[in-house]
């Protein structure tokens with residue numbers, strides 16, 4: 001009996017085979033966010049535009065991006081994304097667009113929009129899956145030649161299938177990339193749409209010129225500043241967060257001759273002395289070859305790392321937007337009455353530097369609450385509730401700052417939060433929400449509280465001014481009668497008395513006006529102590 005079962009399962013095992021990453025994501029496209037037709041358009045636009053912004057920024061070119069979404073027939077769209085970036089060399093084009101998990105950003109620690117090397121090839125796969133159409137890529141690196149490809153993905157092999165390929169002299173020399181997708185989708189203009197993504201991208205990237213030809217007309221976003229933010233720096237991993245498996249792999253890949261030089265060359269901020277101290281604490285010979293380190297040695301090193309005081313990773317490697325850019329972006333797109341902007345100093349999670357920035361805009365053209373989340377300058381439009389940023393906003397005691405709240409703040413308020421990091425911890429491959437590391441929530445709340453304090457001072461001042469104006473009006477109303485009555489009593493001219501009353505009212509300080517005392521009190525004690 002048992003024998004028969006074993007035989008049957010052995011039979012099944014012979015049918016088992018390797019699964020390619022393309023097959024996996026074809027079946028699980030929801031993991032990348034492709035779970036409905038409206039969102040599909042957004043993701044494809046986002047993957048293309050994010051790549052264009054990454055490429056131009058890395059090449060230190062002021063971005064000019066053209067985007068078109070055109071309805072071809074019901075639920076079928078053409079999406080064109082064009083940039084003025086460095087372009088892609090011929091040999092790389094098929095691999096980048098025709099292979100999942102092929103990219104230049106996964107193996108490095110540097111602030112950027114892309115990370116996994118999944119984005120653009122998945123867009124190609126989604127297009128062929130829903131319409132059967134190949135994706136067209138046109139690119140030039142500025143060498144006077146233009147390459148054009150039409151390709152699909154061989155899903156079983158995770159390889160490109162080249163449908164058409166040509167190379168021509170460029171009519172005019174240019175550099176950049178243009179991609180054309182034909183996809184199934186639905187175009188809407190609500191909160192979580194392509195339109196919202198483009199608008200928010202303009203806020204967080206005010207150095208970019210964006211043109212969006214949408215199914216409802218053209219929108220142009222002119223750059224508000226002629227300068228790129230400072231270039232982020234790539235860093236080595238930090239020992240603080242390293243795990244046994246990763247350390248073991250790194251030991252086998254390194255070119256270092258000894259374990260101690262491995263530690264000091266492959267990790268950031270580890271000098272010779274610290275490397276030797278770690279080896280000593282782990283009880284291993286610092287001179288042995290990294291390849292000779294056993295699994296036990298690796299475990300000992302990871303333990304020893306926890307006992308040694310490590311220098312924090314360098315934090316000047318990030319490129320935050322900065323208070324001036326945030327201000328420019330928010331003013332340009334929202335035209336608020338008041339703006340409070342905070343850029344926090346960098347902090348570290350699991351050995352990765354990160355930094356938080358917050359802008360709170362109030363009044364003006366803002367009609368209703370608006371929350372904008374950004375990670376490395378990319379707007380996050382979905383999974384608001386699962387995001388560390390939303391949790392942080394909900395964790396602030398807004399009432400203390402004079403702002404009404406129903407879980408999230410109410411009123412004519414726009415809150416933008418930007419996290420930048422050499423590695424943003426997203427909750428999933430679809431990169432829609434930031435994971436809730438306690439230190440990230442803490443930093444976000446501190447930034448929000450600092451900005452909220454500024455806003456509360458402004459609102460208190462405004463309330464006081466309004467109150468005074470109201471009092472003035474009441475006095476004015478009675479001034480006339482009082483002046484006339486006093487004229488009769490004292491014989492003084494009504495004209496003169498009226499002027500005298502006005503002068504007294506205008507000079508009255510707020511605290512002279514009864515009932516005003518407590519108004520701004522809460523704000524000054526808010527913030528710091530709040531957890």
Ligand SMILES: Nc1ncnc2c1ncn2[C@@H]1O[C@H](COP(=O)(O)OP(=O)(O)O)[C@@H](O)[C@H]1O
Pocket residue numbers: 047051052055083085086087088096102103104105106113114115116117118119120121176177
């Ligand atoms: N518009 C572009 N210009 C230049 N290079 C690009 C462009 N789009 C994509 N690339 C290159 O293709 C790679 C893969 O892109 P993608 O699949 O979106 O992954 P990721 O952005 O996560 O690295 C990028 O790392 C980049 O090197």
Ligand SMILES: [Mg+2]
Pocket residue numbers: 047050051113114115117119120
């Ligand atoms: Mg990308």
